Amino acid sequence: MDADQLANLIQRAKAEDQRAFALLFDHYWSYVYGFLFKQMNHPMVAEELSLQTFAKAFDRLETFDTSLNFNTWLISISKNTQRDYLKNKHTRAQAQFTSLEKENFTDLRDQNASPEDELIIHQNLHELLRQIKQLKPQYAKIIRLRYFEELSYKAIAAETHTPINTVKVMLLRAKKLLAEQILKQP
Numbered sequence: 001m002d003a004d005q006l007a008n009l010i011q012r013a014k015a016e017d018q019r020a021f022a023l024l025f026d027h028y029w030s031y032v033y034g035f036l037f038k039q040m041n042h043p044m045v046a047e048e049l050s051l052q053t054f055a056k057a058f059d060r061l062e063t064f065d066t067s068l069n070f071n072t073w074l075i076s077i078s079k080n081t082q083r084d085y086l087k088n089k090h091t092r093a094q095a096q097f098t099s100l101e102k103e104n105f106t107d108l109r110d111q112n113a114s115p116e117d118e119l120i121i122h123q124n125l126h127e128l129l130r131q132i133k134q135l136k137p138q139y140a141k142i143i144r145l146r147y148f149e150e151l152s153y154k155a156i157a158a159e160t161h162t163p164i165n166t167v168k169v170m171l172l173r174a175k176k177l178l179a180e181q182i183l184k185q186p
Helices: 003-014 018-040 043-059 070-106 115-133 137-148 152-160 162-183
Strands: none
Touching: 003 018, 018 043, 018 070, 018 162, 043 070, 043 162, 115 137, 115 162, 137 152, 137 162, 152 162
């Protein structure tokens, strides 16, 4: 891809052109994944960090300075993502252990939901569905397919005619946008 094509794709992606996002993702996936795989030496971790890298990059694409090298910008994001992962790895392990301790010794709650609990759960689900409907159609659809129809990434990719890695990034973006919407509501 030459510099003019890249600049055009970045401009289109900044204008929320999903096809441009997909093209950038497809073109740079191997580059970012290869870098992270060399660093982490674990394919699943490298894949997850690559997906997070692209999600962060696409969320911050507006801040990309076109006078800089796009490859370098992506690798810088991937390094920060990797550093955050390693920093939080110990914290997550400790939290899981603490959670298991609490579950084994202190979880004495009644497992039967009261009518009030059911009402609250229903209202929360109703509010969540309302929030999902406010997302762009492609994001609402991918959340519906993944969480309400419980389709695998592969099945979603087949249904939407989208590469599986693009499905993963779209789902990450959709969840982030949904969380932002929920936090904004009074």
